Amino acid sequence: MAVGDGAVSEDAWRLRIVGRADVPVGCAVLLPDSLVVTCAHVVVAACSGPEAGSASGRGTGPVAGDAIEDAATDARFAEILVDFPGSLLGGRMTASVVRGGWAPAVDDRAGDVAVLRLHGSPPPDVLPARLRWCGESHGRVVSAFAEPAGPGSGGWARAVLAGAGGLSPDWIQLDAGDPAGPRFVRGYSGAGVRDQTSGSVLGTMVAVRSTREQTTAWMNPTEALVRYCPVLRDIVEPEAPGPRTPADDSLLPSLAWQTEAERRLTTALVRVPSMRDTQRRDRIIGDIGPEIMPVVARSPSLIEDIRAVVAVCLQYPDAVDRLAAAVRWYENASLPMREFERVWAQVSAERR
Structure with missing residues (x-):
């Protein structure tokens, strides 16, 4: 179907970041409101050359040093050129880093995130990605697309998420899923x-280590x-995609709910990312008050623990x-947090 007939590729959110030598230096993801997320x-690298954005021995990734810090300062205020490899209409556009959208790598580890906004609207056959929480990672099949040297030079590389690991505790390791x-x-x-x-985006690629025998990659998850x-x-x-999310309502009816309020509040709270993190959940429970933690019947099951x-x-x-x-301190006004507060307001009104 021609573009004029309304055809839109579901994966056309794929963007390329183009460097000064008119050579792609990396990829990015188009999000709603013309926002773009990539690695810092x-x-x-788009401002200073690929060598400024590559760590030796890792293939691709952040790197520290005075020269890079200077380049990072320039990049924060630069106009960055992007193109649209998933669009039949093609074209290029500039973008720049938004306020609150710059988190360069710290000590070659944590961070390495940049959020930009396009200086205009993307081509009409390019739709933004659905960005969702990664949640449980082990064993999930994923893929990522790149054309490192321009059109026709790459493709979709498949992988299996192996779990947290890498130079940063934030990273999730990807093991190659299709050797051929x-x-x-x-x-x-x-x-x-x-x-x-689901086709949803769960994060962005951040580093690769490739040898003749093995390729290992890492991603920054949405969290x-x-x-x-x-x-x-x-x-x-x-909501996190797929059947693995603990927020899936299909997991909830098997529980023996004491009250309807308990069911509704648990269903909403289990979707809040901070409550899915064990250490953060422990801190939240402690922050509720000294009389609460000793009487909560803790469980290794996420849903049972939150229900308790x-x-x-x-x-x-x-x-x-x-x-x-206590949860709001970590979540601010996230969508899952706002939904939990909406449910609590309804339950509270009904209990009066």
Whole structure:
């Protein structure tokens, strides 16, 4: 179907970052409101050359040093050229880093996120990606697309998420899923990591280590992107994709709910990213009040653990309000947090 007839590729959110020598230096993801997310080191490379955005021995990734710090300062205020490899209409456009959208790598590890905004509207056959929380990672099949040397030079590289690991505790390791297919190489940094089941983007490629025998890559999951650049928070769709998410309502009816309020609050709270993080959940429970933590029947099951917290809080006049305040400290006004507060407002009104 011709573009004029309304054809739109579901993966046309793939962007390329073009360097000064008119050579692609990395990838990016188009998001709603003409926002673009990529790696900070890719933006630096666009301003100063690929060597400024590559760490030796890793194939592609952030690198520290005085020269890079100077380049990073320039990149933050530069106009960056992007093109649209997924568009039949083609074309190029400039973009620049938005306020709150710059988190360069710290000590070659944490961060390495950049959020830009296009200086105009993308081609009409290019739609933004659905950015969703990564959530549980182990065993999930994903793919990422790049054309490192221009059109026809790459393709979709498939991988399996192996779990957290790499130079940064934020990173998730990707193991090659198709030895006969395209391999992750220099140029994949910033590429959107697409869930094979849902088509949603779960994060961005951040580093690759490639040898003749093995290729290993790493991604910054959406949770890390939002942590370093909160401007993305409202862009994230509230539910994680696929059957692995603990927020899936199909997992909830098997529980023996004591009250309808318990069910509704647990269903909303289990979608909040901070409550899915074990250490952060422990801190939140401790922040509710000294009388709460000792009486919560903790469970290794995420849903059962959150359900137990909700059940205890419902027994105290203001404990759910204190729970909401503790979670809000981490979440601010994220969409899942706003949904939990909406549900609590309804439940609270019905209990009066």
